[in-house]
Amino acid sequence: MTRPLLMAACLLAAAPAFAQSSGDPARDPTRTEVWTHVPAVVATPVGGAPSDAIVLFDGKDTSAWESEQGGRVPWTVADGAMTVVPGSKGIRTTQKFCDIQLHVEWRTPTQTQGFDGQHRGNSGIFLQEVYELQVLDSYNNPTYPNGQAASLYKQAIPLVNASRAPGQWQAYDIIWKAPRFSAGGGLTSPARITVLHNGVLVQDDTVLSGKTEYIGAPSYPVHGCAPIYLQEHDSKVSYRNIWVRAL
Structure with a gap:
C-alpha cells in the first residue's frame, strides 16, 4: 500500500473515535449502553437443573x-x-x-x-x-x-x-x-x-x-x-x- 493510501485508511479507522472526542452526541456509543439491572447469574449444568430451579x-x-x-x-x-x-x-x-x-x-x-x-x-x-x-x-x-x-x-x-x-x-x-x-x-x-x-x-x-x-x-x-x-x-x-x- 502506498503511503497516501495508508494514511487515508488510518484516518477512516480513527473517524468514530474522532467524532466521539469532538463532542458529537450522535457518535457516542455510551449513549446506548445500559449498565443497570444486571441479570442474575444462573448456572446451567449439562443434564442438570438450573441453579435457581x-x-x-x-x-x-x-x-x-x-x-x-x-x-x-x-x-x-x-x-x-x-x-x-x-x-x-x-x-x-x-x-x-x-x-x-x-x-x-x-x-x-x-x-x-x-x-x-x-x-x-x-x-x-x-x-x-x-x-x-x-x-x-x-x-x-x-x-x-x-x-x-x-x-x-x-x-x-x-x-x-x-x-x-x-x-x-x-x-x-x-x-x-x-x-x-x-x-x-x-x-x-x-x-x-x-x-x-x-x-x-x-x-x-x-x-x-x-x-x-x-x-x-x-x-x-x-x-x-x-x-x-x-x-x-x-x-x-x-x-x-x-x-x-x-x-
Missing part, C-alpha cells in the same frame, strides 16, 4: 408431591423414575405455582399390544391443576389430533408430531403464563403456553380458551396459583428429572 423429582425424593387426595405418593419409584400405578390416583405438587418454566421427562410403556388411540400410554401434565398438556404414546398411534401427545387436550393441536417410540424417554420444556382475573372475577388475560417436545417447537405461545374439558367447551374458573398435577390414566407412564423455575 426447584427440583420436583430427582429420581428418588417424592417429598415435593402428594396424592391428589392428600397423603403419600401412590406411585412406584425405581431406577431414577416415578411410575404410575394404574388404578391409583394422580399426584400434585405440594407447592403452588403461577408463571413457570417447567421441564418434565416422561416415558410410555413398551407393551403396546392390544392398546391403541387414547388407551396407549395415556397421562397428562396439568398446569395449575386444570389445564392439560397431553402425555400419550403418539408414535404410529393415530387418534384425534387435539388429543395426541403435546396437544392442549381438546383445544390445541401440536404443530408437529415429535414423538419417540414407546419405551424411549421424551421431554417437554414448557413456558406457562397463568391467566389473570380482575378483582370482580372477570378474565383480563388468558393463559398462554409454549412447548418444546424433544427440542422441537410444538406449541408457540398458544392461547387457551379455558380449563381442560373432556366434554363441552372450555371456560375459565376464577383461581389463583395452583399445583402442577400428573394424571393417572390406567397406564404405566414413567416420569423423571422434573424441575421448575418461577417466572
Whole structure:
C-alpha cells in the first residue's frame, strides 16, 4: 500500500473515535449502553437443573408431591423414575405455582399390544391443576389430533408430531403464563403456553380458551396459583428429572 493510501485508511479507522472526542452526541456509543439491572447469574449444568430451579423429582425424593387426595405418593419409584400405578390416583405438587418454566421427562410403556388411540400410554401434565398438556404414546398411534401427545387436550393441536417410540424417554420444556382475573372475577388475560417436545417447537405461545374439558367447551374458573398435577390414566407412564423455575 502506498503511503497516501495508508494514511487515508488510518484516518477512516480513527473517524468514530474522532467524532466521539469532538463532542458529537450522535457518535457516542455510551449513549446506548445500559449498565443497570444486571441479570442474575444462573448456572446451567449439562443434564442438570438450573441453579435457581426447584427440583420436583430427582429420581428418588417424592417429598415435593402428594396424592391428589392428600397423603403419600401412590406411585412406584425405581431406577431414577416415578411410575404410575394404574388404578391409583394422580399426584400434585405440594407447592403452588403461577408463571413457570417447567421441564418434565416422561416415558410410555413398551407393551403396546392390544392398546391403541387414547388407551396407549395415556397421562397428562396439568398446569395449575386444570389445564392439560397431553402425555400419550403418539408414535404410529393415530387418534384425534387435539388429543395426541403435546396437544392442549381438546383445544390445541401440536404443530408437529415429535414423538419417540414407546419405551424411549421424551421431554417437554414448557413456558406457562397463568391467566389473570380482575378483582370482580372477570378474565383480563388468558393463559398462554409454549412447548418444546424433544427440542422441537410444538406449541408457540398458544392461547387457551379455558380449563381442560373432556366434554363441552372450555371456560375459565376464577383461581389463583395452583399445583402442577400428573394424571393417572390406567397406564404405566414413567416420569423423571422434573424441575421448575418461577417466572
